[in-house]
Amino acid sequence: MGIREALALQKRQVLIFFVLLRLSHASTESVQYTMPEETETGSFVANLLKDLGLGVEELSFREARVVSDDNKRHLRLDLLTGDLLLNEKLDREELCGSAEPCILHFQVVLENPLQFFQVELHVRDVNDNSPTFLDKEIILRISESTPIGTTFLLESAQDVDIGRNSLQNYTISPNSYFHIKIGNSVDGKIYPELVLDRALDHEKESEHRLTLTALDGGSPPRSGTTLVLIKVLDINDNAPKFAQSLYEVQVPEDTPIGSWIITMSAKDLDAGNHGKISYTFFHASEDIRKTFDMNALSGEVHLKSALDFEVIQSYSLTIQATDGGGLSEECTLGIKVLDVNDNPPEVMISSVTDSIPENASETLVAVFSVRDLDSGDNGRMVCSVEEDLPFILKPSFKNFYILITERALDREERDEYNITITVSDLGTPRLQTQHTITLQVSDVNDNAPEFTQSSYTLWVRENNSPALHIGTISATDRDSGSNAQLTYSLLPGPQPGADAAAALVSINADSGQLFALRALDYEALQAFEVRVRAADRGSPPLSSQALVRVQVLDANDNSPFVLYPLQNASAPCTELLPRAAEPGYLVSKVVAVDRDSGQNAWLSFQLLKATEPGLFSVWPHNGEVRTARLLSERDAPKHRLLLLVKDNGEPPRSASVTLHVLLVDGFSQPYLPLPDAAAPERAQPDRLTAYLVVALAAVSSLFLLSLLLFVAARLCRRSRARSLAGCALPDGPLPGHLLDVSGTGTLAHSYQYEVCLQGGAGTNEFKFLKPIIPNLEVQATSTNMNGMENFRNSFGFNIQ
Ligand SMILES: *[C@@H]1O[C@H](CO)[C@@H](O)[C@H](O)[C@H]1NC(C)=O
Numbered sequence: 165m166g167i168r169e170a171l172a173l174q175k176r177q178v179l180i181f182f183v184l185l186r187l188s189h190a191s192t193e194s195v196q197y198t199m200p201e202e203t204e205t206g207s208f209v210a211n212l213l214k215d216l217g218l219g220v221e222e223l224s225f226r227e228a229r230v231v232s233d234d235n236k237r238h239l240r241l242d243l244l245t246g247d248l249l250l251n252e253k254l255d256r257e258e259l260c261g262s263a264e265p266c267i268l269h270f271q272v273v274l275e276n277p278l279q280f281f282q283v284e285l286h287v288r289d290v291n292d293n294s295p296t297f298l299d300k301e302i303i304l305r306i307s308e309s310t311p312i313g314t315t316f317l318l319e320s321a322q323d324v325d326i327g328r329n330s331l332q333n334y335t336i337s338p339n340s341y342f343h344i345k346i347g348n349s350v351d352g353k354i355y356p357e358l359v360l361d362r363a364l365d366h367e368k369e370s371e372h373r374l375t376l377t378a379l380d381g382g383s384p385p386r387s388g389t390t391l392v393l394i395k396v397l398d399i400n401d402n403a404p405k406f407a408q409s410l411y412e413v414q415v416p417e418d419t420p421i422g423s424w425i426i427t428m429s430a431k432d433l434d435a436g437n438h439g440k441i442s443y444t445f446f447h448a449s450e451d452i453r454k455t456f457d458m459n460a461l462s463g464e465v466h467l468k469s470a471l472d473f474e475v476i477q478s479y480s481l482t483i484q485a486t487d488g489g490g491l492s493e494e495c496t497l498g499i500k501v502l503d504v505n506d507n508p509p510e511v512m513i514s515s516v517t518d519s520i521p522e523n524a525s526e527t528l529v530a531v532f533s534v535r536d537l538d539s540g541d542n543g544r545m546v547c548s549v550e551e552d553l554p555f556i557l558k559p560s561f562k563n564f565y566i567l568i569t570e571r572a573l574d575r576e577e578r579d580e581y582n583i584t585i586t587v588s589d590l591g592t593p594r595l596q597t598q599h600t601i602t603l604q605v606s607d608v609n610d611n612a613p614e615f616t617q618s619s620y621t622l623w624v625r626e627n628n629s630p631a632l633h634i635g636t637i638s639a640t641d642r643d644s645g646s647n648a649q650l651t652y653s654l655l656p657g658p659q660p661g662a663d664a665a666a667a668l669v670s671i672n673a674d675s676g677q678l679f680a681l682r683a684l685d686y687e688a689l690q691a692f693e694v695r696v697r698a699a700d701r702g703s704p705p706l707s708s709q710a711l712v713r714v715q716v717l718d719a720n721d722n723s724p725f726v727l728y729p730l731q732n733a734s735a736p737c738t739e740l741l742p743r744a745a746e747p748g749y750l751v752s753k754v755v756a757v758d759r760d761s762g763q764n765a766w767l768s769f770q771l772l773k774a775t776e777p778g779l780f781s782v783w784p785h786n787g788e789v790r791t792a793r794l795l796s797e798r799d800a801p802k803h804r805l806l807l808l809v810k811d812n813g814e815p816p817r818s819a820s821v822t823l824h825v826l827l828v829d830g831f832s833q834p835y836l837p838l839p840d841a842a843a844p845e846r847a848q849p850d851r852l853t854a855y856l857v858v859a860l861a862a863v864s865s866l867f868l869l870s871l872l873l874f875v876a877a878r879l880c881r882r883s884r885a886r887s888l889a890g891c892a893l894p895d896g897p898l899p900g901h902l903l904d905v906s907g908t909g910t911l912a913h914s915y916q917y918e919v920c921l922q923g924g925a926g927t928n929e930f931k932f933l934k935p936i937i938p939n940l941e942v943q944a945t946s947t948n949m950n951g952m953e954n955f956r957n958s959f960g961f962n963i964q
């Protein structure tokens with residue numbers, strides 16, 4: 165048959181059907197093609213594009229490939245055209261033996277998503293084998309007395325083709341003694357029998373040579389021939405006799421080579437040479453001759469080569485016992501091979517994925533088929549995978565299984581699985597096969613970076629050098645590769661003015677090291693916050709943020725600043741000190757501040773130099789300058805004090821203050837105790853109050869006197885009119901509201917006035933009196949002191 169013709173025929177016979185099995189993500193489709201055997205290599209089988217509905221680019225892009233069940237490359241896929249081509253000549257007889265139909269299974273596997281198609285190639289028989297006889301010559305010994313019509317079994321020819329292409333007929337070369345009768349055996353095979361048509365005569369013709377031809381039914385038919393040599397024998401009365409016509413034995417397939425199987429025995433009643441029996445296989449096939457050994461004399465049958473139930477399940481041997489005279493008889497020996505569980509199951513992986521993304525749910529991992537060459541329970545299989553793994557096995561097409569993931573995997577939990585597929589049969593003993601698939605779980609950017617702390621506090625001492633490394637922020641990402649490569653960046657903090665704060669620091673994008681961009685000043689900014697963002701390089705990237713608080717630490721970079729007395733005034737201010745001042749009299753108070761904080765702002769005061777050492781003392785903690793002793797006439801009127809204000813920093817910083825003190829004589833006495841206003845009023849009565857009371861008492865006394873005189877005059881006039889008696893004052897004590905100015909009770913009355921005065925807010929006394937006091941210089945000093953008080957209250961500076 166020419167290729168062109170074959171192709172045409174094949175095209176006509178292409179039979180396609182699709183079995184669509186939707187199995188989670190993989191689909192299994194089946195396509196069937198028919199192809200005659202012996203077609204030239206490279207012949208076109210089918211175009212997959214059309215039949216599977218795929219695009220041309222899809223084939224190469226998805227790495228389409230053809231995988232066959234027996235792992236041989238019978239077919240080849242042209243990725244450019246989608247043509248399925250024969251990779252080698254197919255020989256149906258080699259592939260399938262006598263099995264019919266002869267179907268080869270292939271999978272077309274496409275990646276991404278994994279998809280596989282079943283392709284069945286039906287290999288059609290072609291009459292490419294001629295019938296053959298195993299022996300080139302068949303020798304028949306026939307006694308001359310054999311009756312007409314006796315039949316003689318002849319050896320069958322073999323033709324490995326099937327159907328019409330197998331053996332169909334036998335013919336014998338034309339002769340006058342014999343003709344051929346075709347017999348049908350139980351297995352449907354035909355065999356030739358030679359039928360005697362005319363009595364033989366040894367003396368006339370001792371030998372006949374005939375040609376037996378076997379014909380098959382192909383078109384054109386093929387044939388094979390053998391020579392049949394018939395030897396005509398002298399009379400031999402009795403032929404050998406077997407006790408049974410059929411013997412049956414069962415032999416396990418694992419029987420060792422050389423084992424005894426059976427001993428055949430026939431009886432011949434003839435004596436002598438005519439009773440001597442020899443046993444032979446009659447018309448034994450190649451298989452039988454290879455497998456069994458017949459001892460011609462003893463009739464013992466031994467095993468010559470290993471049995472294999474999977475190849476041949478039973479043998480039917482024809483044993484011929486021939487006596488010395490040439491008479492023979494045949495019997496059948498049926499040898500049944502018993503299956504032994506000697507074949508472990510096999511796992512054939514059609515397609516396997518070695519990596520799946522971690523977020524994919526229910527993904528196809530592998531497609532495989534299993535087989536066990538044994539039969540019955542020995543060939544029944546159970547297939548399993550480890551139960552603690554998130555994979556399930558589903559039966560698919562025929563003996564195919566698919567392995568899919570049960571759920572989405574988590575690479576961070578486990579990045580590699582060794583999945584062991586265990587297939588065991590149900591035979592005794594059980595045989596099992598394991599196949600391990602290693603599956604990598606590929607990373608997906610599903611974890612955001614995590615900072616080691618949710619917020620960071622970094623300390624930096626002020627006046628730092630620019631670009632100082634002040635700390636490192638670090639985050640981790642549980643993903644891998646670029647999904648775990650982090651870059652850090654700064655974002656403004658949440659509070660107002662954050663943009664400015666963010667400009668103070670910079671971050672190294674790779675290492676997370678935070679640098680101060682410029683020198684920081686504690687006095688200007690004690691702390692600021694920035695947000696640090698860590699982002700990975702995944703697609704899409706994930707990020708997270710952390711708050712970073714930078715605390716500026718104080719350094720002693722500010723000297724104390726003296727607020728009072730003013731140091732820059734053109735006319736230095738001078739404190740007045742009355743000569744009458746007691747020791748401990750408060751001359752002045754030095755007020756200083758320090759812009760630093762903490763220790764760096766703890767100030768102490770110290771008298772450095774004085775014109776008159778020993779006259780003044782300075783309280784180290786509050787800066788009060790007080791007199792140390794009574795002043796004397798000999799003390800110079802002008803004094804200059806040099807004080808040192810020092811903070812407690814490391815190293816300390818200081819400032820000096822010059823204080824001028826002027827000793828005065830006529831200083832208003834009542835005003836002097838002013839700084840001691842807090843002293844108890846009653847123990848040391850205020851002299852000023854006393855003066856006032858005296859003055860008031862005098863005025864009141866005058867008023868009362870005039871009133872009394874006025875009243876007395878009226879009373880005198882009335883009594884004179886009434887009794888003309890003389891004027892007299894009433895006796896007894898005076899009413900309380902009247903002032904007795906006659907006696908020495910001034911002090912008592914002035915005390916009453918004082919009480920009245922003290923009735924108001926005690927401290928208002930001075931304010932109330934202020935306008936009365938004409939001394940302007942004193943007023944200026946007091947304003948200064950008050951101003952200082954206000955300053956301290958409103959600014960809250962740390963004043964020591
Ligand atoms: C076998 O061949 C003979 C001789 O050619 C013919 O007569 C006969 O019909 C054939 N038998 C079959 C079954 O074809």
Ligand SMILES: *[C@@H]1O[C@H](CO)[C@@H](O)[C@H](O)[C@H]1NC(C)=O
Binds near residue numbers: 523524
């Ligand atoms: C898995 O993650 C990738 C990348 O983030 C995304 O494109 C894809 O849609 C995800 N798949 C599923 C099934 O969630």
Ligand SMILES: *[C@@H]1O[C@H](CO)[C@@H](O)[C@H](O)[C@H]1NC(C)=O
Binds near residue numbers: 580581582602
């Ligand atoms: C899987 O098997 C390989 C090779 O035997 C081994 O190196 C690997 O550690 C195994 N992995 C796991 C997760 O057991």
Ligand SMILES: *[C@@H]1O[C@H](CO)[C@@H](O)[C@H](O)[C@H]1NC(C)=O
Binds near residue numbers: 730732733
């Ligand atoms: C002295 O210094 C203070 C504080 O710096 C300032 O307010 C004041 O105006 C200055 N006075 C003179 C006279 O320079």
